[in-house]
Amino acid sequence: DAGVIQSPRHEVTEMGQEVTLRCKPISGHDYLFWYRQTMMRGLELLIYFNNNVPIDDSGMPEDRFSAKMPNASFSTLKIQPSEPRDSAVYFCASSSPVWGTEAFFGQGTRLTVV
C-alpha cells in the first residue's frame, strides 16, 4: 500500500478563496482523521470519521470549515472562505478497526493564505 495520500502537498491561495484538501486513506482502514499543525497551537484534531460517518467535529474551528467522506477511499476538507490565519500544515491520518492500532499519517498539505 502506498500509505495515506494527500493532495496537494502545497497550496498558496488568496484570502477569500475556497480551498479543498484531499485525502486517500489506507485501504481497509475505517477511521480517518484530519489534523491541523501550527507553531502556535501544535497538533489539533479537527474531525474524525468512522465508516465514512463523522463522529466528532468539535475541533472544527468555525463554519468556514467542512469535511466530507463520500466513500471509504476519499475524504475532503474544505475551507470557504479562506483567511490568513488558516495557514498551517493539514494532515490526514487513518487507522484500522483493530483495537490498539496506531494511526498512519499522510505527508501533509502546507496551506498558505495570503
Next chain:
Amino acid sequence: AQSVAQPEDQVNVAEGNPLTVKCTYSVSGNPYLFWYVQYPNRGLQFLLKYITGDNLVKGSYGFEAEFNKSQTSFHLKKPSALVSDSALYFCAVRDNTNAGKSTFGDGTTLTVKP
C-alpha cells in the same frame, strides 16, 4: 476525558549519550499509549506502542518506552542517541473504550549534537 502532557518543549543531548523524552497521561480506562516521530516537512511516523503486557516496549530505530501505571507515565528512551534522532516527538493516548480518537501531547523537540 483523556489528556497527555509532555513537560519539556526541548531536550538536548550529546551523540552517544542516553536520551529520555517524558510523557504523562490521564485516561478514564486502561490506556493505549503511543509514540510518534516527525521529521521536518514530513508526517508523523509511528515508533512504538503499549497496549498490554510487558511494561517495557521496544520500537523502531532502537527506541524503547516504559509504561508506569502508578506514575501514569510512558517515557521514551534510547541508550545511545544519534544525530539522526533529532526530530519532533509526540506522545499520544487513547483509552480502551475508544477505538478511534487519540489525544496527542504538544510535542518535544529532540536535538542530538555531535
